[in-house]
Amino acid sequence: MGDVPEYPEYPEYPEYLAAAVFVVGGVVHAVLAPHRFSTAVLFCLAVTSAGLGVAARGAETHPTVVTVLAVAALLMTLALGLLLLVDGIVLVRRYGPQAALLATGAAGCALLAVLGLDAVVQAVGGAVAGALMVAVNAAAGYLSLLFLAFTVYVFVRGRSTPPPGTTHVVVLAVVC
Known part of the structure; x- marks a missing residue:
């Protein structure tokens, strides 16, 4: 033993x-x-x-640097959530309620809900609440990272020249 x-x-x-x-x-x-x-x-x-x-x-x-980075991450998350929400509203008003367009606003609402959950967990405290906050923030951070990576990828790929030997262009159009 x-x-x-x-x-x-x-x-x-x-x-x-x-x-x-x-x-x-x-x-x-x-x-x-x-x-x-x-x-x-x-x-x-x-x-x-x-x-x-x-x-x-x-x-x-350097606790001050970490605090500044944390506040910057919080503000960027708030800005991304608000931008997605506003974009979703503009798209739905322009093209009508479609699932793909509603998803943009829903993603913005989800990010804002995560920030609200963080505020509630900070006020309540506790080990279980802290673990929940870490798990939710990790998931939201990963999804935000994918969104930002995709945005940068689309921006960079849209400005690059096509590979040699490209003979066709595919145009996707939305028919309303």
Whole structure:
């Protein structure tokens, strides 16, 4: 009964290890399939992992910098939620209620709801509420990251020249 199970040792900086894995995956994707969206996602995950590592290590030595980054993230989330909500309203007023257009406003409402949940959890406190807040913020952060990665990807791909040998253009049109 005196034997204590030994657990494997974890890397000292797991965020940087994850960032390195994402960078390697992104480079492989960039070489093999440069036009795929997954390449952009891998690089965004690498930057996010490295950023989490810097924030975790910097919280002890530079709490003001971490506070400024947290406030910036909060304001960017608020701005993204409001922009998505306003965009959803404009699109629905212009083209009528369609599922794809309603999804934009719903995404904005979801981000604003996450911020509201954060405020409630901060007021209530508790270990279970804190764990719920971390889980919800992680999911919302990941979805926001995908949205921003897709936005940058579309912007960059829209301004790049087509690959050599391209002979056709596909135009998608919405018929009202």
